[in-house]
Amino acid sequence: MGIARMKRLIFIMVLCLSSSVQADILFQDPTGKAFGAAIDKLSEEELKDLSTSDANRKKLFLGIFYIKGAPGFHVEKDCEKAVDFLQDAWESDITDAGYSLATMYYNGVCTDKDIDKARELATQAAQEGYILAQRMLGLAYVGEKWEELYPYDVEKGIYWLSKAGNAGDGRSSGQMAYMYRKGEGVSRDDKKSFLWLKKSVFNKYEKGINIGFHILAERYEKGMGTEKDLVKAYKYYDLSGTAGAEGKQRVAKKMTQEQIDEAIRQSRTWQEEHNTYVPSYHGLERQADGAYR
Helix, strand or coil: CCHHHHHHHHHHHHHHHHHCCCCECCCCCCCCHHHHHHHHCCCHHHHHCCCCCCHHHHHHHHHHHHHHCEHHHCECCCHHHHHHHHHHHHHCCEHHHHHHHHHHHHHCCCCCCCHHHHHHHHHHHHHCCCHHHHHHHHHHHCCCCCCCCCCCCHHHHHHHHHHHHHCCCHHHHHHHHHHHHHCCCCCCCHHHHHHHHHHHHCCCCCCCCCCCHHHHHHHHHHCCCCCCCHHHHHHHHHHCHHHHHHHHHHHHCCCCHHHHHHHHHHHHHHHHHHCCCCHHHCCCCECCCCCEC
C-alpha cells in the first residue's frame, strides 16, 4: 500500500471515529446521591418542559418517576410512559436509561420479564462504562446476584467487578476483597484481598465513616495481607465507633502510650478533615490500663 493511500485510510478512520455518537452517562455515582441531589434542584415546571436542550436528561427523570409515581412532581404511576421515556432517553444515548430498563426487564417491573432483553441492555451499558451495569454483570457472573442473567464464569466476573471497583464502586471492590479472602472461585490471596478492601473502604463515591473500617482494623491488627500496624488498627477501630470498642481495648494492651496517643491523633485528624465524628472524639477517657475509649 502506498504512503498516500495509507494516509487517506488513516484520515477516514479518524474521521469516522470522531463523528461517531458517544454515549452519555449522566449520573455515574453508584450510591444514587448525585441523582438525588439533581432531583432536589428540579421544579415541576422545569421537569416537564421538554423543549430545552437537556430534554433527554429530563426524560430519564420522568421515566424513573413514572415507574412508581412521584407525588412531589404530580406524577402518577404510568408504566407505559415509564418505558417510553426511558426508551427515548436510551435511544438518545443516555446510558443511565439503558441500565434502568435492564433492571426493569430483569424484574418484570412495568414490563414483561425478559432476561434476554435485560442481558442485552445491561451488557451494552457496561461496555459504555456505566458502573452499576458493570457491577451487575460482575455479580451475575460470580453468582452473587442477578441469577439467570449470565452463567457462572469467575474470570468474566472478576473482569467486570474490577472495572467497576477501579472506577470507584465500593460494593464491587468489597466483593473482590471477599472472594480473595475466602478463596471463592479464585486462589486465596490475602494481599489482593487487602488491596481491594482498601479500594472498597476509600472508594470515590462514599466519604465519611465506613462500615469497612472495622475489617480494615482487623487486617492491620493481625497483619493479614499487609504489615501488622497496631497504630492503624487502633485508629480504624476508633473510627468504627462503638463497634470498635472491644478491638481498641484489645490492641491497646499491646501498645505503648505514645502509640495510643498517635493513633488517637490520626483518628481525630481524619474526623476533622471529613467533618464526620464518632463519640470518642468528644469523650476520650483514660482507662486504668492507660488506653482510651
